[in-house]
Amino acid sequence: MTEYQANEQGLAGLKLMAKIREFERRMPLLSEEGLIRGSTHPSLGMEAIAVGVSLALTDKDAIASTHRGHAHTLAKGADFGRTMAEILGRKDGYCGGKGGSMHIGVKELGVLGTNGIVGAGIGIATGAALASKQLGDGSVAVSYFGDGASNQGVLAEAFNLAAIWKLPVIFVLENNHYAQSASIDDMVAQPDLTKRGEAYGVPSFSGDGMNLEEVYGLATAAVERARAGEGPTLLVLETYRYLGHMAGDTEIYRTKEEVEAAKSNDPIETLLARLIEAGVITAEEWETTSKELFEEVEAAEQFARNSPYPDVSEAFTDVYAKGASA
Amino acid sequence: MSAGKDMVTWRALNAAMHQIMEDHPESFTLGEDITTWGTGGGTYGVTRGLLKKFGRERVMDTPISEEVLLSAVSAAASRGTRPILEIMYSDFSFLGFDGIINQAAKNRYMFGGQFDVPVTIRSNGGSGIGKAAQHSQSLETLFAHIPGLEVVVPGTPGDAYGLLRTAAASDNPTIFLEHKNQYYDRGPVGTEAIPFGQARIAREGKHATVVATQQILSYSLQAAEELAAEGIEVEVIDPRTLYPFDMDAVYASVGKTRHLVVGHEAVRDYGWGAEFVAQTVEAAWDKLDAAPVRVGGSRAPIPYAQVLEEAVIPSKDDIVAAVKRTLA
Numbered sequence A: 001m002t003e004y005q006a007n008e009q010g011l012a013g014l015k016l017m018a019k020i021r022e023f024e025r026r027m028p029l030l031s032e033e034g035l036i037r038g039s040t041h042p043s044l045g046m047e048a049i050a051v052g053v054s055l056a057l058t059d060k061d062a063i064a065s066t067h068r069g070h071a072h073t074l075a076k077g078a079d080f081g082r083t084m085a086e087i088l089g090r091k092d093g094y095c096g097g098k099g100g101s102m103h104i105g106v107k108e109l110g111v112l113g114t115n116g117i118v119g120a121g122i123g124i125a126t127g128a129a130l131a132s133k134q135l136g137d138g139s140v141a142v143s144y145f146g147d148g149a150s151n152q153g154v155l156a157e158a159f160n161l162a163a164i165w166k167l168p169v170i171f172v173l174e175n176n177h178y179a180q181s182a183s184i185d186d187m188v189a190q191p192d193l194t195k196r197g198e199a200y201g202v203p204s205f206s207g208d209g210m211n212l213e214e215v216y217g218l219a220t221a222a223v224e225r226a227r228a229g230e231g232p233t234l235l236v237l238e239t240y241r242y243l244g245h246m247a248g249d250t251e252i253y254r255t256k257e258e259v260e261a262a263k264s265n266d267p268i269e270t271l272l273a274r275l276i277e278a279g280v281i282t283a284e285e286w287e288t289t290s291k292e293l294f295e296e297v298e299a300a301e302q303f304a305r306n307s308p309y310p311d312v313s314e315a316f317t318d319v320y321a322k323g324a325s326a
Numbered sequence B: 001m002s003a004g005k006d007m008v009t010w011r012a013l014n015a016a017m018h019q020i021m022e023d024h025p026e027s028f029t030l031g032e033d034i035t036t037w038g039t040g041g042g043t044y045g046v047t048r049g050l051l052k053k054f055g056r057e058r059v060m061d062t063p064i065s066e067e068v069l070l071s072a073v074s075a076a077a078s079r080g081t082r083p084i085l086e087i088m089y090s091d092f093s094f095l096g097f098d099g100i101i102n103q104a105a106k107n108r109y110m111f112g113g114q115f116d117v118p119v120t121i122r123s124n125g126g127s128g129i130g131k132a133a134q135h136s137q138s139l140e141t142l143f144a145h146i147p148g149l150e151v152v153v154p155g156t157p158g159d160a161y162g163l164l165r166t167a168a169a170s171d172n173p174t175i176f177l178e179h180k181n182q183y184y185d186r187g188p189v190g191t192e193a194i195p196f197g198q199a200r201i202a203r204e205g206k207h208a209t210v211v212a213t214q215q216i217l218s219y220s221l222q223a224a225e226e227l228a229a230e231g232i233e234v235e236v237i238d239p240r241t242l243y244p245f246d247m248d249a250v251y252a253s254v255g256k257t258r259h260l261v262v263g264h265e266a267v268r269d270y271g272w273g274a275e276f277v278a279q280t281v282e283a284a285w286d287k288l289d290a291a292p293v294r295v296g297g298s299r300a301p302i303p304y305a306q307v308l309e310e311a312v313i314p315s316k317d318d319i320v321a322a323v324k325r326t327l328a
């Protein structure tokens, strides 16, 4: 397993996680202010998965994300300002305000979209891997999906297809133990979700999704397998979401104590402690760095707020390809 | 919560659900997050209190598995139960179209009339609250196109109550589409079931007939109000069910007004409004003084930003303009 180094590399991961957390922390506030329409799903607590996996990827590689996809998108390299602008429905958003939180795509970074349909990304990443094989471009594709999505039928078909065709796809199951209000304990009878991959001939591993080093190690190994033509891998990563399913969630399905307990294994705190211990950074230096990160996210938010709403005529563009018969 | 007074739509639906579960011991209800989410009764409260009253055997939270659920409830219906499945947003029903369209809708027919399929699929459609392209579609036309399905589109709390009771009692697979921007509309609610295939005259008038459903129905009533100030009396008709549908009500109205406008949120092109116009033209050409006008959603997915969303959905002003166009 490729160990993530408790050095400069670790510091870069730490910063990215912290910056994403600051970005996501703002979502409920922006929602309350009425700046976010519909629903938005922050992923505080789950940063190590998005960052750990992305660090094993290049711009050429593709990801297919979920309704809870800001972190996946940002970790893949998306600009914080433009991502925020999309969430606020602005002109400078990656999709010109047409997509919003649940439909952010960034072609040049291989972000095939956050997605409003639970489980859809599983099929999409499988297709990206199929394209990689057809084109021989050596890229790999990652599908992020939740424990809830693992109960969608597409999973069975995708596992089988990816396995028989040895597609370069990595299925990343983020087990945060809840699907909206449904507890995983009530929704699956076999809690070892790696068995689902194994049943289809997809090598499957579980790991601590709150630990950046562990995620990175598992992801790197899976990417190597994929690039070597050995086919798909399933990673089942244990994690937890600190906030409700979406802004406004009453959270009647879980206790405050449970949430607090989960926070004691925080991915950012854990890595920071390790880096301090290894002498890579001091607590004082991290305080300065944190402030800088805060400023960067603040600037991104201001950029988004200052971006104008799209022109009404944009409502009717891009329905069909330019120059096509329609 | 009993029916029989002024209520908001979600309460009316909730009252209907309680009544249905009592009336039909063979009924049960299921769906994603219907007992411990938000209000304790799904996204909009429709299933609130059911678990407490009827227990886990009859009120079931499901995994996120639309494909198997749509097919399984259909089969369960053909074996003698009366399931009511909630699909959180109608957009997600696409995952299970085989179950609804190839199986449930055709079951009676293919097997020579042996099977009843008394399943109700409850869901919501429509735009207006920024849910964007994958949570805002108006799919009623799509369902209405399929032989074997009944399609219900209640536009008021009273209709929501009365029509849901009929849906649950129906021996056909019924698609019951609530409108997500109308759950908090308030209005009178009766205590009786409302039969399918009987349109409702929502407002009487003599100069033009507007046939519209749900959100566009309420815009049409506002448009009628505005036009009345100019001396134009619009008759507004709510078909309430798109299959079966009540053309006689339309012919009767057009016989009075001699002008027809059809409005819906579903995409205008190939939309159900075209069906109403075509049937009127074919059967009641002599009752029309001018070409009918269609108003509907643009041929575009529903965008996220509010300015864009409003641009692709018909407004009150679009209805006013359509009435004036047919009267011009």
Ligand SMILES: Cc1ncc(C[n+]2csc(CCOP(=O)(O)OP(=O)(O)O)c2C)c(N)n1
Residues within 6 Å of the ligand: A067, A068, A116, A117, A118, A119, A145, A146, A147, A148, A149, A150, A176, A177, A178, A179, A180, A245, B032, B064, B066, B088, B092, B095
């Ligand atoms: C096909 C489909 N069904 C249902 C929903 C509604 N929904 C949105 S998120 C969600 C829960 C998803 O849970 P999980 O996959 O575990 O991801 P998490 O939210 O935990 O990140 C549900 C039921 C949806 N968006 N799409």
